[in-house]
Amino acid sequence: MSTAVTEHKPLTFTLTVLGRTLEHLGVMMYKRRDTAIAELIANCWDAGANRVEVILPDEADYDRETGVITITDDGSGMNQSEIQHQYLVVGRNRRQEEKTISKTLEDWGVKDIGDEDERLRYDFLALTDERRLVIIEIKRSGHAVTLDDLQRLEKYKDRLSKAHDKELYMVMLCSGSLDVSEDVRLNWKTRRDGSIRLWSGFFLKHELTMSTTEPF
Secondary structure, X not given: XXXXXXXXXXXXXXXXXXXXXXXXXXXXXXXXXXXXXXXHHHHHHHOOOOOEEEEOOOXXXXXXXXXXXXXXXXXXXXXXXXXXXXXXXXXXXXXXXXXXXXXXXXXXXXXXXXXXXXXXXXXXXXXXXXXXXXXXXXXXXXXXXXXXXXXXXXXXXXXXXXXXXXXXXXXEEEOOOEEOOHHHHHHHHHOOOEEEEEHHHOOEEOEEOHHHOOOO
């Protein structure tokens, strides 16, 4: 009886260097070790980790040149496409990407919300990291979130999913009033690709931190 052996070919990746590389390697570099470590830990939370472990060398054995700090987590890693097109692109301007997608969302909102006064009730925003694109529809205070609002956000997510290979997450940000059925409310409370958030429990600090507040 013969047994078939599957041969796995090694993956080949290429490093892409963009024009902002010197800027990243110069004025934008972390100058302190504690801030660099804090950023690595923040990346672990961004990857959905529930546990992050930081192992520091013993003070007695520490050597500035050869000492190693190990950070491990149980979050999700990158797929092949994310490694090639995001992680290995040096000098990528993520903020410009966010501005471009935010502008696209605003343009779609102008087309879909015909009444000019009604358009003033909304803002649209996109935030991104190495693996996730978060699209946010903001409903101004004093105006209830409706089924049309939520369906519009889902439509924009579907459109963006055709052009982006990142994980997409939706956030409806509101002051607290919902004009939707209980079934719709329950659906948004339990779904994994989106949530309704309250102004009172939501904040942005450098990155969008989805674990800082409970869903509405």
